[in-house]
Amino acid sequence: MAILRVALDLPLHRLFDYRSDGASPADVGRRVRVPFGRGEKLGIVVEVVGHSDWPLEQLKAAGPLLDDLPPLPQDFFALADFASSYYQAPLGEVLLSALPAGLKRLDPPDRRAGRASKAKAAGALPELTAEQRTAIDALAVDGGFSANLLFGVTGSGKTEVYLRLVDKALTLGRQVLLLVPEINLTPQLEARVRSRFPARNVVALHSELAEAARERHWRAAFAGEADIVLGTRLAVFTPMPRLGLIVVDEEHDASFKQQDGMRYSARDLAVVRARQRGVPVLLGSATPSLETWANAQAGRYALQTLKERANREASLPAVDILDTRRLILREGVADPLVVAIRERLARGEQSLVFLNRRGYAPVLACPACGWVSRCQRCAANLVLHTADRRLRCHHCGFEHRIPRACPTCGNQDIHPFGRGTQRVEEWLQKEFPEARILRVDRDSVKSRKQWEAVLERIHGGEADILIGTQMLAKGHDFPKLTLVGVLGADSALFAADWRAPERLFAQLMQVAGRAGRAELKGRVIVQTQYPDHPLFAALVAQDYPGFAAVQLKEREQAGFPPYAFQAVLRAEAPAMADAIAFLETAAALPVIGEHDAVMLYDPVPMRMARLASLERGQLLAESFSRPALQAFLPRWREAIEALKAPAKLRWHLEVDPLEF
Structure with a gap:
């Protein structure tokens, strides 16, 4: 037995x-x-x-x-154990x-064999720059474990470096795992990988795939039949018996961090998996996360730099900071940006107006009594969407029809305040009636097929002005796009989140990098009321190392990651008092006194204090020693599990949190 x-x-x-x-x-x-x-x-x-x-x-x-x-x-168990x-x-x-x-599934359905997708073979390989050759030569695919950072400006040909290294690994009979942060980056990269390696079995793993296709691709990787696995964060766990190289593209992206269920960082697990398997891992970005950059500066990661664009006819775009304090804005757009867009239209070039806020307006309000369209379930406002005449919460999904009058005082003169992509699109259509305007955000592009159709329209020159959110900010190469105008960037400058400057700089650098990637010169116009802010000076100089050095110094002085290590205990309940009381009990457990190197802060409400009808609190645990924190957490968790919590209270621990 x-x-x-x-x-x-x-x-x-x-x-x-x-x-x-x-x-x-x-x-x-x-x-x-x-x-x-x-x-x-x-x-x-x-x-x-x-x-x-x-x-x-x-x-x-x-x-x-x-x-x-x-x-x-x-090795699958080893990674899962870690x-x-x-x-x-x-x-x-x-x-x-x-x-x-x-x-x-207990009773899985019968699966039919899928059709193998075919790709046309690519033409002649692009000529490498000296910097690309140096980066490729520096990474030994057959040399055992190594952690490497490829820091390259936008358009410097990082993807080509990936593909040359993939070719090296395939020649040695190895499999390659290529991770990307978001699904909308997958089609373009997948097409490029398939065309480069038409004789190889390339499979994709992401949530847009049908269940049968995802299982089929996973099985192919597990059996060693797939040569290249291209996937989003969960693909980091995919069993691959011949694994020889892991590549993490746009490694700085927050999408690599799972925010519910099992909360993990796919980027960090990729490094762990590479070490366990004895293979190299390559992290690539034009704006690396400060944790990765600190590792490279300390010599824990080998650093390779691409300072120039791969296209010899292309150059980095000029960045202009537009002081809007003395300018009249029409729906958030200043006249100098309007003039620049008109010039591009006359030359047959494309422009991108970037506003990272979808919907028509962030809030609907009554000027008579002060009523605002707040979500009934969250500590957030309902966003106005005029296309389907709905007020919608972007956090929990709750929606409501647009009221004809103020629900509080009956005033019929209620107004939208602020602006989103829909409102700017409406104004641009009036200002440029002759232009073909294309809005790209989560409301207009909801599936992979829609995304592929949008990309085809942009590449085919069927759009003159693009208006979009961060969906258009990274990983895309539009040769005719020569102007990027940035609206609404100031809101992140003074956010309570200490990671906000890093995120804003990365976002602005990434979206700026869409301009002038071919022979046509690019220009970026950033509207701001704070033109003297140091972040914008670094953006104009396109000086990521300088920006990162300042940010890391500030974090070291403040005792923030990567110079400290954090975990957060979160609790959510119908009443905030219950959540805070539970956290206070967890903060007073006897086991805490046995770990002097770990400090606990007072329980507080989360920034989004109410979400989906639940009140949310948090308790931060911090240490300057990762081993000390890791020794503390399992004992603390076991003690918390022994507590008797209210029936409707839920709690979880998150290690290395990105959001508070």
């Missing part, structure tokens, strides 16, 4: 023992059906032992071991969340 130790997808930090006839250690890594409560669950066998701490007669018999998939490999330990997530949750949905 063997005992199966099984991991289940439950919010419990424990494994479950089941009796099994005929199981052996070779079955570790297999999926198994097991009875649980009054039903059944699908679990993963993590150990086969001969003895259990529970009496044998109390153990339930396991169901059948599923044999449609070979056992999951040891993620479970570091991020304080149950092992079962880590293991099961890393599998495609079809492999987690």
Whole structure:
């Protein structure tokens, strides 16, 4: 009689023992059906032992071991173990969340074989710059583990460096994992990868894929049949027996951090996985995260720099800071920007008006009584969307029809305040009736097919003026785009979030990089009421190293990451008093006194204090030693789990948080 130790997808930090006839250690890594409560669950066998701490007669018999998939490999378990330990997530949750949905079903549907996609072979390879050759030569694909940062200005040819290194790895018979932050970056890069390697099996893994396709691609990677896996953050866990290289594009992007469920950083796990497998990992960005930049400056990551654009006819765009304090704005747009757009229209070039706020206006308000369109479920305002005549919360999804009059006083003269992409689009259509205007945001582009159609229109020259959010800010190459105008950047300058300057600078540098990527000269106009702010001086000089040096010095003085290490305990409940009381109890647990190197701050409401009808509080734990914090967290979590919390209260721990 063997005992199966099984991991289940439950919010419990424990494994479950089941009796099994005929199981052996070779079955570790297999999926198994097991009875649980009054039903059944699908679990993963993590150990086969001969003895259990529970009496044998109390153990339930396991169901059948599923044999449609070979056992999951040891390196998959090693990465899951690390993620479970570091991020304080149950092992079962880590293991099961890393599998495609079809492999987690008790009764998976029959799958039909998919059609292999074909790609046209690319033409002659582009000529490399001296900087690109140096970067490629510096990274030894067959030299074991190394962590590398490729810091290159926008348009410097980072993707070409990736592809040359991918070719090196493929020549050695290895597989390559290429991670991108968002789905909308996938189609363009996937097409380029397929055309470069038409004879290779390239698969994509992201949430836009149909369930059957995602499972099929995952199986191909697991079996070693896929040569290149291109995916978003969850793809970091994909088993690949011949893995030889990991590339993380736009490594600074916050989308690599999972914000619900198992909260992890795919970028950081990519480095861990590369170390475990003894392969190189390459992080690429024009605006690296300050944590990555600090690692490179300290010599923990090898740094390769691309200072010039790959196209010899292209140059970095000129950046102009437009002081709007003495200018009249029409729907947020200053006349010098209007003139610049008109000049591009006359020359047949494209312009981009960047405003990272979708909808028509951020709020609808009554000037008579002060009523504003607040969300009933969140500590946020409902955003006005005129296209479908709705007020919509961008946090919880709650929506309501636009009222004909003020709900409080009956005043019919209610007004939108502020502006979003829809409102600016409406004004641009009136100002430039002859122009073809295309708005690109989450409201107008909701699927991969829509995104591909939008890209085709832009590349085909079917749009003269683009108005868009951060969807257009990174990873795209539009040869006819020569002007970028930035609206509404000031709101992030004085945000309570200490990461806001880093995010704003990265966003502005990325969107500025869309201009002038071919032979045509580019120009960037940033409207601001604070033209003397140091961030804009660094932007004009396009001096990321200088900006990063100032930011890192400030963080070191303040004791912020990367010079300190943080975890946050969050609690949410129908009443804020319950959430704060729970956090206060957690802050007074005896185990805290045994860890002098860890400091706990007072419980406070989160910045978004109410979300989806739940009040949210948080408690920050901080240490100047990562090992000290990691030694503290499991003991603290175990003590918190023993607390008796209100029935409707939910809590979780997040390590290395990005948002507060």
